[in-house]
Amino acid sequence: MKTVYWLVKREFWEHRGGFIWAPVITGIVFLILNLMGIVSGEVLGARHGFHFGPLEGEDIASKIRSLDPHQLQQVGSALDLAMLSSSFLISVVFAFVVFFYCLGALYDDRRDRSILFWKSLPISDLATVLSKVIAAVLIAPIIVVICGVLTGLAMLLLFTITLSFHGVSLWSLLALAHPFQVVGFLIGSIPLYLLWALPTVGWLMLCSSWSRSKPFLWAVVIPVALGVMISWFNLMGSAGFKSNWYWRDIVARVLFSVFPGGWLRDTAAQQLGDNPDHIGNFFTLSNSYAVLATPDIWIGAAAGIAMLAGTVWFRRWRDDS
């Protein structure tokens, strides 16, 4: 346990830039962009005598007072979404970080031969691989959630403070939002992310510990080349194998499942199809955890663990340094 703890710590020493600074800087940039947007809105509004608000001539504060409960709920949802949007942006950056981290995790030290140093210490290859998986799908997402929550709260404050200049009471508006629910949603998504990302993490790490050079190329070329062949056979009229299924359930799962929220894609199609009103209720844990009832996530996780077992084997026996 102590060994794994220090191994994870080691990963963060090495990848401080990707795991810590990338989400922090993304959050800061996000806030700055929003601030710039608000300031330019205010300045332009003042310059052209244009009032902030849904209706010309009507004060935004009185407008909010005149909303019925249903509309107020929508305002709350909009605030929740605004809070989530920061996490969304940070997540995208984070997904790229994790993707390339996994690809390099067991390859970079073979390339620069520092593997010989790590292998001179009493560390099992299982512990090494385990620590890298933990860093990628557990600790890094926790950092992302912390950054996302802090940025989201800062965003919310930014909006309400801006609106308070227009006579809207700070607390009345904040009371409409559900920051705890949003935070709960983000934290609760971490275990799901772990399960969901396993096939991609497994595949990328397998390529990382197996390939003698250019792990990126192998990781992408193999599934895509297979897919092109399957699509081609389909095109030629052979109906034995559905290429859509392959692209969606194999390629997407081994390459893009490091993007958080991928498990919502089915529910998204059903619930958001024609009724955008539901968007506020969409980002809930019950919606997320519904995916656990589908075999998809479990098969993917099992495949990911199998690939990680292969990763450990290659880490032990790949002899090229």
Next chain:
Amino acid sequence: MNAVVTASGLSKHYKNALALDNVSFQIPAGRIVGLIGPNGAGKTTALKAILGLTDFQGQLNVLGLDPRSQRDKLMEEVCFIADVAVLPRWIRVREAIDFVANIHPRFNRAKCEAFLARTKLTPDQRVKQMSKGMIVQLHLALVMAIDAKLLVLDEPTLGLDILYRKQFYQNLLEDYFDENKTIIVTTHQVEEIEHILTDLMFIRDGRIVLNTDMEAMGERFAEVMVSADMAATARQLKPLDERQIFGKSIFLFDGVDQTQLRALGEIRRPSVSDLFVATMKGTYA
């Protein structure tokens, strides 16, 4: 005396080459063994087999363990320095010490820090900011603070200047080596280590061609400086090697009676490098 390493029938094939060809040897505890051979002779393969870094055929026992199946346990007792450039470039001195101290059960932090205090290294320095010589100082400090039974050094001083090289071996002898420890070292800079070796192993084309301790080597091999008029007589004793210097011939004999040789001229113990060159004649031809 217990053998630290026992190999019997050790073989290793790469795709189109034989790196180790049915090699058998024993290394007792408390020795400093020089494993010496030309490039591609199989030195590194032999070391990798001992360290469990590669698969092989045959029997190999290191400290009572099989390096293939019990590697994780073995590495608590074995240390190695592959060459100077294998410390990760991003790591800081402080992080390296913290890491090894918490990972390795036999690491002595105070010893490591005392050793580093004698260098110019600072805790926040990263490996990528260091010269090759400084990297090896750090690596040596980490390794010397580990109370291991076997230390394997594969070209540890490659690319270092002579000051660092001398210091490296001096530290190793003064602060690390004792009768409970065993060191296996490969290097091409034979002259610098010959006085510290207790045993010598020559390897060529995957085979051990010479395995002797230094004392026995002095008895078995002799170098004789022979004047020109005696040269023909000397040649009849089938010398391993002959070279000319200042109009005299220097012959290298293997297993020829020393009294017989004394009649030819002045006898002295051959240097390891001369012996090596004579033994490996024709390797690259």
